Amino acid sequence: MAETLFFNALREAIDEEMARDSTVLVMGEDVGHYGGSYKVTKDLYKKYGDLRLLDTPIAENSFTGMAVGAAMTGLRPIIEGMNMGFLLLAFNQIANNAGMLRYTSGGNFKIPMVIRGPGGVGRQLGAEHSQRLEAYFQAVPGLKIVACSTPYNAKGLLKAAIRDDNPVLFFEHVLLYNLKENLPDGEYVLPLDKAEIVRKGEDVTILTYSRMRYHVMQAVKSLEKEGYDPEVIDLLSLKPLDFETIGASIRKTHRVIIVEECMRTGGIGAEIVASINDRLFDELDAPVLRMSSQDIPTPYNGALENLTIVQPQQIIEAVKKMATAKV
Amino acid sequence: MVQERALPKIQSASAQITKEEGLVLYEDMILGRFFEDKCAEMYYRGKMFGFVHLYNGQEAVSTGVIQAMRPGEDYVCSTYRDHVHALSAGVPAREVMAELFGKATGCSKGRGGSMHLFSAEHKLLGGFAFIGEGIPVATGAAFQSKYRREVMGDENADQVTAAFFGDGTTNNGQFFECLNMAALWKLPILFVVENNKWAIGMAHDRATSQPEIYKKASVFGMPGYEVDGMDVLAVRAIAQEAVVRARAGEGPTLIECLTYRFRGHSLADPDELRSKDEKEAWFARDPIKKLAAYLLEQNLADQSELKAIEKKIQTIVDEAVEFGVNSPEPDASELYRYIFAED
Numbered sequence: 012m013a014e015t016l017f018f019n020a021l022r023e024a025i026d027e028e029m030a031r032d033s034t035v036l037v038m039g040e041d042v043g044h045y046g047g048s049y050k051v052t053k054d055l056y057k058k059y060g061d062l063r064l065l066d067t068p069i070a071e072n073s074f075t076g077m078a079v080g081a082a083m084t085g086l087r088p089i090i091e092g093m094n095m096g097f098l099l100l101a102f103n104q105i106a107n108n109a110g111m112l113r114y115t116s117g118g119n120f121k122i123p124m125v126i127r128g129p130g131g132v133g134r135q136l137g138a139e140h141s142q143r144l145e146a147y148f149q150a151v152p153g154l155k156i157v158a159c160s161t162p163y164n165a166k167g168l169l170k171a172a173i174r175d176d177n178p179v180l181f182f183e184h185v186l187l188y189n190l191k192e193n194l195p196d197g198e199y200v201l202p203l204d205k206a207e208i209v210r211k212g213e214d215v216t217i218l219t220y221s222r223m224r225y226h227v228m229q230a231v232k233s234l235e236k237e238g239y240d241p242e243v244i245d246l247l248s249l250k251p252l253d254f255e256t257i258g259a260s261i262r263k264t265h266r267v268i269i270v271e272e273c274m275r276t277g278g279i280g281a282e283i284v285a286s287i288n289d290r291l292f293d294e295l296d297a298p299v300l301r302m303s304s305q306d307i308p309t310p311y312n313g314a315l316e317n318l319t320i321v322q323p324q325q326i327i328e329a330v331k332k333m334a335t336a337k338v
Numbered sequence: 339m340v341q342e343r344a345l346p347k348i349q350s351a352s353a354q355i356t357k358e359e360g361l362v363l364y365e366d367m368i369l370g371r372f373f374e375d376k377c378a379e380m381y382y383r384g385k386m387f388g389f390v391h392l393y394n395g396q397e398a399v400s401t402g403v404i405q406a407m408r409p410g411e412d413y414v415c416s417t418y419r420d421h422v423h424a425l426s427a428g429v430p431a432r433e434v435m436a437e438l439f440g441k442a443t444g445c446s447k448g449r450g451g452s453m454h455l456f457s458a459e460h461k462l463l464g465g466f467a468f469i470g471e472g473i474p475v476a477t478g479a480a481f482q483s484k485y486r487r488e489v490m491g492d493e494n495a496d497q498v499t500a501a502f503f504g505d506g507t508t509n510n511g512q513f514f515e516c517l518n519m520a521a522l523w524k525l526p527i528l529f530v531v532e533n534n535k536w537a538i539g540m541a542h543d544r545a546t547s548q549p550e551i552y553k554k555a556s557v558f559g560m561p562g563y564e565v566d567g568m569d570v571l572a573v574r575a576i577a578q579e580a581v582v583r584a585r586a587g588e589g590p591t592l593i594e595c596l597t598y599r600f601r602g603h604s605l606a607d608p609d610e611l612r613s614k615d616e617k618e619a620w621f622a623r624d625p626i627k628k629l630a631a632y633l634l635e636q637n638l639a640d641q642s643e644l645k646a647i648e649k650k651i652q653t654i655v656d657e658a659v660e661f662g663v664n665s666p667e668p669d670a671s672e673l674y675r676y677i678f679a680e681d
Binding site for chain 1 (some may be wrong): 476477478482489
């Protein structure tokens with residue numbers, strides 16, 4: 012076991028996969044000599060050379076399209092969005108070509124590529140650098156969407172994403188890169204479509220992902236002391252959703268709270284609520300509660316920013332209210 | 339009076355062809371023309387749907403460039419006006435026609451349609467319906483050739499990619515971004531502009547500050563050529579040089595082909611803005627007639643040989659229609675097939 016920082020866990024995943032498969036390469040802004048804006052690819056160019064750690068000009072739509080073309084012709088590119096928000100500039104290549112081209116080509120081509128980088132609300136980074144693109148991209152057919160949350164799952168999921176033959180949008184969180192965790196010494200790969208049960212419980216199911224996992228667990232620490240027993244599930248895979256794990260939990264607790272960092276309108280939670288209503292409505296003892304970020308551009312001011320995202324105290328109150336609600 | 343750019347001169351020495359080569363070019367251009375004429379007929383008879391963009395008039399570009407490559411080995415990347423590029427690249431006419439009929443036997447299994455033709459077997463990367471989006475994909479394929487050669491040590495990886503697009507696209511950022519990257523990394527790619535003067539109803543001169551597109555190569559340190567896009571031998575000669583440079587690792591070339599579409603932007607376009615004079619001036623320069631005249635003049639072919647080719651192609655096109663009509667619709671149970679690689 013070695014204590015590993017989150018960004019180094021990602022680096023290890025990329026390093027191991029590049030050593031294993033010479034078709035794997037990284038493309039993006041400052042991924043080579045600079046080592047990535049969060050040091051995820053630090054010094055890898057020294058080991059693998061400039062073509063495998065390709066520093067691109069600042070041309071998001073074009074280098075993303077290049078990755079699609081490289082993937083169609085047999086390489087396995089990893090795109091780094093220096094900040095995932097920048098990839099709004101690559102929306103067309105991600106949606107039309109990474110997402111849909113396999114289908115429109117009638118199976119002629121596959122697109123094995125990973126699009127990864129930091130997303131989420133940081134600390135006073137301003138609206139453009141505080142985006143949650145997972146919500147915008149969830150409607151695109153053909154994409155898999157993953158949100159990692161710990162050094163352990165970041166490494167195992169990224170390795171799986173690189174090996175997957177489909178385009179995978181892989182969200183890291185700008186505030187989680189310095190987390191530490193002891194990682195197994197040997198190689199491991201995690202399934203891309205499985206949620207993680209972070210805490211088993213009986214009262215209520217809390218569905219969350221990415222950094223909100225930590226807000227939830229902070230709330231749970233207080234709730235435990237007062238005798239509440241929530242079950243916490245980190246979704247990890249935002250598309251497809253792991254309804255086996257979600258369903259098993261709901262059949263047990265019959266109450267659901269979703270805690271997410273994306274905006275409420277058209278969010279990941281909105282899709283989950285609809286899916287729960289479709290599949291598990293009869294299991295519910297209360298309406299699903301959705302706790303999301305406010306429907307506003309993330310404000311710069313720190314106090315306003317805190318009001319924009321869901322805070323642990325709000326989760327505590329919500330769990331108490333739902334756990335004690337009469338059926 | 340229609341003002342046109344003076345046509346560039348090519349060196350006749352580099353345009354020498356054998357009889358066999360001449361007939362191959364003629365056959366490919368006739369296939370493009372007859373196929374598109376048949377598409378128009380089928381569309382107006384209600385057999386074909388959606389937006390259909392025909393290539394009539396521009397055949398010298400597709401044939402001249404792709405026949406200068408190694409069809410089936412080198413990569414071709416097209417736009418929404420892609421039928422004839424697909425045919426030149428070797429996709430069988432029946433598979434293209436079946437795709438336009440939306441059938442399961444189409445090259446994209448009926449999922450793509452006119453603007454989304456693909457063939458992995460024939461190295462056709464698409465069929466891209468939005469302006470400019472194919473250029474980065476083509477650039478990625480060219481990067482892949484370089485990567486295989488230099489990183490993976492594959493000495494056979496000398497494939498060249500041709501990216502086709504129109505004059506309207508050269509005002510789009512992806513064009514400039516990819517010229518920059520291709521020149522920077524010396525990628526084996528041909529950027530082929532089919533300047534047909536009109537982006538639907540937007541005249542090229544009204545859309546761009548520098549209408550001479552080939553000159554835009556110079557700021558990227560890339561060779562740029564203008565060529566008579568109605569002259570297949572001129573296009574082929576320039577393309578051959580560019581292919582040699584690309585294979586030798588000397589990087590990309592921008593080729594501006596001055597051409598004209600003989601029909602509207604699509605079959606849904608009323609085509610009211612282009613003047614009768616302009617159209618007639620260009621119709622008189624029909625690239626197929628020009629090649630035929632050259633072959634006859636040079637005694638490379640006689641009328642009966644050309645007629646035989648036309649007859650053969652008419653049969654292929656008719657059979658393609660029959661194949662399309664008689665092919666099965668995609669199975670409804672396979673609606674979700676091909677979303678993911680495992681399907």
